[in-house]
Amino acid sequence: MVSSQHIPPFRAIPALDPGRTADAVLLTERQRQELENIGLRQRFPPRTVVYKEGDAAQWVFAVTEGAVKSYRDLRSGRRVVSAFLFSRDLFGLAANGQYVNSAQTIARTTLYRLPVRELAVLLRQHGDIQFAFLSKLTHELRESQRRAILVSRRDASGRVAMFIAQMGERLDRDATGLVPLPMSRSDIAAFTGLSLESISRAAGDLERRGLVKFEGRHSARILDPAGFAKLTGAI
């Protein structure tokens, strides 16, 4: 059990250690203490903009609890969501001292805020802590590639099914197979590269095929795991 008072251990699959399939606990209690000495815990209500693209990047954030989206607004008015961040995720890494994306909370969220300059010093000093960050970044990179594979699908239903599958892996779903989807439909659209309407139609399609039942706006139950896996695997 991870107390929300503290920096969470990162969620990441270790580079080494074959055979270990579960996520590794990437920070020891002691290492988290080191980070907490320079960090600050903050709570945010839903729909709070944590930072905007181009802002001076003063902090790196770790999600303790809740959900955040990282996105970019394009000139055309379209928005691309590059990632959803949940408990034990890391975000806010900058280029040239500026944030590359914008970040906004989706739900009530607790973040740990680490000042980037002090963090850089601390990481250089503590090889093990830095290695945890390195592993986490490697994990994020793979996650980003999985999104690329999702987007390579042509069919909207398949994309949405893969999206639900990915959320099911990342978020704790209960024993009954209920997958939480804290984000809005238009966020899902901006992430999957589909239009809002296509998400809606794809959801209807998955329901009609008896694969998934959407319960309320923010959760989906997988009714036919075999059929669902067949669809998500049919890349």
Next chain:
Amino acid sequence: MVSSQHIPPFRAIPALDPGRTADAVLLTERQRQELENIGLRQRFPPRTVVYKEGDAAQWVFAVTEGAVKSYRDLRSGRRVVSAFLFSRDLFGLAANGQYVNSAQTIARTTLYRLPVRELAVLLRQHGDIQFAFLSKLTHELRESQRRAILVSRRDASGRVAMFIAQMGERLDRDATGLVPLPMSRSDIAAFTGLSLESISRAAGDLERRGLVKFEGRHSARILDPAGFAKLTGAI
């Protein structure tokens, strides 16, 4: 001038240092020496498979010279190219001791091969070297997000134009604006998420509009930088 005898400094934009727009030289001579002590330089002819998805991940690779593609073959027979790697890039980071993608050389390529276990030990000991790897990974993550933005475009011509623009930034183009495209059309298709035919038609379209002239199969000259920038910026 970087000698191809040595591990190249990584190409990455530093997280801090606002104002510095040029790529940072991420490894000092001394640090490269440390890495070279555990590494091995290798030359590969074109179309050599460096590793396959699922292989035991024994090494991490740094590109000294040449070009490599990182890809995954999907069950459907389709292929997704997740990244092209050039001089000063890093690849081969694993999950659970296995490679996640496959990697194949596109041109004649020189790689520096670093044994992953020894590298992990070295990184934990040398905070600065590890920080270079951390910065490089951050850079790769952003690069991956740029691909996501490219793929979010609907129009084939726009995607191909953005692809050429990205290659122009990463590879050294000469003063005349000639951008090298070492990969095949089908590699470009697998990267941009378009069909081979669409790449071909988009290339023809860009030529007809007088924006780009394809010279041979492996280079493109930007004839109308303003018009080209207008197209690539119209996201």
Next chain:
DNA sequence: CGTACCGTTGAGCAGGCTCAACCGCTGTGG
């Protein structure tokens, strides 16, 4: 010189986008 692969071009189809109207929940103020 022949062959195989990479790339181009053409015809027709299909699936997702756009525009538009509509629905239902939520929160607010009279």
Next chain:
DNA sequence: CCACAGCGGTTGAGCCTGCTCAACGGTACG
């Protein structure tokens, strides 16, 4: 307590562009 505005989501009609299938061309390499 109710009326209403506003937002998020759903549904419909028609268009458009990229995909598929297919044939052909050109070039690199043995």
